[in-house]
Amino acid sequence: MKLLKKLPSRVLLFSWLTLAAGMLFAAEKQPQSVQVSIGTILASNQSDEFDAKLKGMESQLRVLKYRSYRLLKSESQTVPWRGERVFEIPGGRSLTVTPQEFQDNRVSVKVRLTQGQKPLLDTTVKIPNKGNFILGGPPHEGGALVLSISAGTH
Amino acid sequence: MNECESIERFIERWLDGELSGAENERVRAHVDGCASCRAAQRRLEHIGHALSRALVADAPKIELEPFWREIDRRIQEKTPWHQGLVERARGWIAAPRAAWAVPALIAVLIAVLSYEWYFPVARSRNNLATVESIDSYGRSVALLREDESKTTVIWLYQNPEGDDEAAEETPQPGPAF
Numbered sequence: 526m527k528l529l530k531k532l533p534s535r536v537l538l539f540s541w542l543t544l545a546a547g548m549l550f551a552a553e554k555q556p557q558s559v560q561v562s563i564g565t566i567l568a569s570n571q572s573d574e575f576d577a578k579l580k581g582m583e584s585q586l587r588v589l590k591y592r593s594y595r596l597l598k599s600e601s602q603t604v605p606w607r608g609e610r611v612f613e614i615p616g617g618r619s620l621t622v623t624p625q626e627f628q629d630n631r632v633s634v635k636v637r638l639t640q641g642q643k644p645l646l647d648t649t650v651k652i653p654n655k656g657n658f659i660l661g662g663p664p665h666e667g668g669a670l671v672l673s674i675s676a677g678t679h
Numbered sequence: 680m681n682e683c684e685s686i687e688r689f690i691e692r693w694l695d696g697e698l699s700g701a702e703n704e705r706v707r708a709h710v711d712g713c714a715s716c717r718a719a720q721r722r723l724e725h726i727g728h729a730l731s732r733a734l735v736a737d738a739p740k741i742e743l744e745p746f747w748r749e750i751d752r753r754i755q756e757k758t759p760w761h762q763g764l765v766e767r768a769r770g771w772i773a774a775p776r777a778a779w780a781v782p783a784l785i786a787v788l789i790a791v792l793s794y795e796w797y798f799p800v801a802r803s804r805n806n807l808a809t810v811e812s813i814d815s816y817g818r819s820v821a822l823l824r825e826d827e828s829k830t831t832v833i834w835l836y837q838n839p840e841g842d843d844e845a846a847e848e849t850p851q852p853g854p855a856f
Contacts, residue, residue: 541781543782543785584827584828584830585828585829585830587828588823588825588828588830588832589832631809633811638835644816645815645816645818645835646813646814646815646816646818646820646833646835647812647813647814647815647816648810648811648812648813648814648833649810649811649812650808650809650810650811650831650833651808651809651811652808653806653807653808656806656808656829657808658808658810658830658831658832658833659830659831659832659833660832660833660835661832661833661834661835662834662835662836662837663835663837664837
């Protein structure tokens with residue numbers, strides 16, 4: 526009988542403990558650094574070649590409606606939060622990537638594309654952890670450069 | 680407290696038949712052998728008889744009809760909907776029930792957090808990269824988001840004047856999204 530009388534208070538205590546534990550586990554820890562990978566692809570209509578190394582992102586590239594895709598360069602770097610890393614892009618261009626923050630399992634990155642000293646594009650994109658986005662357009666060798674920018678936490 | 684004082688407290692309940700078997704036997708045995716308690720028993724019995732007689736004698740004079748009518752009216756009476764609601768809410772707010780509100784809240788939170796697993800459409804939408812800001816320094820830009828392949832594309836178009844002198848490239852028309 527005593528146990529039954531104490532049941533509501535025990536349920537309440539247990540619930541608060543469960544809630545507190547759940548919130549502790551749910552709180553995301555800020556990872557120490559980000560692995561940023563840049564895939565530089567040449568998209569053109571000069572042939573029907575599809576580079577086998579790009580098989581994993583074929584469905585994404587097909588959105589662009591070019592006939593040919595060839596991987597020119599692939600580079601990965603570990604970047605600390607708020608730290609900058611510069612990736613050299615064919616055609617005298619460079620891509621500066623700065624991871625901003627990690628929230629809701631998404632990595633926010635600031636990306637700057639430059640041609641020599643001249644800035645071409647500044648953007649901030651929230652990428653799903655280990656996901657990517659595509660930045661394309663700069664002309665190159667009769668086609669267009671397509672950059673696959675991905676970021677994943679360590 | 681001596682035995683008689685202890686027993687006297689039980690005599691009335693004993694006479695009303697409210698005691699358990701062992702208590703009943705204990706009181707009966709004591710009263711049988713104790714003149715003082717037997718006197719107390721007789722006093723109580725006397726009062727009881729007197730009350731019964733008085734009630735029986737007066738019972739026909741008591742008008743019970745209005746009493747039962749009032750009870751019946753209250754049973755039939757419909758309480759306003761808001762009063763029922765208030766009563767129900769009061770019941771839920773009462774401490775023992777309020778304790779269950781916390782596990783219920785946890786269940787709701789878990790359901791909300793696992794929403795994406797149960798509704799893959801929403802999940803696929805969240806798997807897309809989100810563009811927060813773009814500055815293309817006066818150049819034209821196209822933004823495409825495609826759910827099926829989870830693709831977000833920022834396409835930078837070159838100026839028709841060809842501001843990309845260093846690249847010495849012919850501007851491409853760009854893809855037909």
